[in-house]
Amino acid sequence: AQKITQTQPGMFVQEKEAVTLDCTYDTSDPSYGLFWYKQPSSGEMIFLIYQGSYDQQNATEGRYSLNFQKARKSANLVISASQLGDSAMYFCAMSLPLRGNNRLAFGKGNQVVVIP
Amino acid sequence: NAGVTQTPKFQVLKTGQSMTLQCAQDMNHEYMSWYRQDPGMGLRLIHYSVGAGITDQGEVPNGYNVSRSTTEDFPLRLLSAAPSQTSVYFCASSATPGTSGPTDTQYFGPGTRLTVL
DSSP, X not given: OOEXXXXXXXXXXXXXXXXXXXXXXXXXXXXXXXXXXXXXXXXXXXXXXXXXXXXXXXXXXXXXXXXXXXXXXXXEEEXXXXXXXXXEEEEEEEEOGGGSSOOEEEOOOEEEEXXX | OOOEEEEOSEEXXXXXXXXXXXXXXXXXXXXXXXXXXXTTOOEEEEEEEEETTEEEEOSSOTTXXXXXXXXXXXXXXXXXXXXXXXXXXXXXXXXXXXXXXXXXOOEEOOOEEEXXX
């Protein structure tokens, strides 16, 4: 079964600084998708960024980028120029599309608090 | 375009009661799924559907039932509620059901917070 590991304790980040959230994954499937979601205190799950296992370049979406190191099986999220609204839980997730069901396996999340 | 909608937002049940959590999407997505989130945990998959008329079990299916008679709707039924089912429930959908691309991205509804006494 696929496994996602997020082990960082809660993080405090200064506004306007960059923050990196660690995510490692474990799978023997050659094809997989990696996703990051944000969950603010209001509770909704917000999609941030996607990286496919065959993608040659790291994914970027605005202030979010994914540092994809395939050999190390890591998919770290980088948030540049942190804003107060970035305070939230962040979840890394993986799908294994070759298994035909798009099920997501989630890590336990990283808590980020942005301070002014 | 409302995306994924869920009702109700909050619900309190007594042990043994049954109820249905509603989920609808207006994006013509093939794939729909239900997850539950417990404190300190990530999300765990309950049931999923790769298209109308097709459903299957996820990681934690016991005590839950689903059906998918239309592309838009994917209700989750609690057959006989138990305190262990106290959780936040999320419905999600994606355009494709697992094709190795960004259209597999799942978009989530706002969630239903369920308490079983």
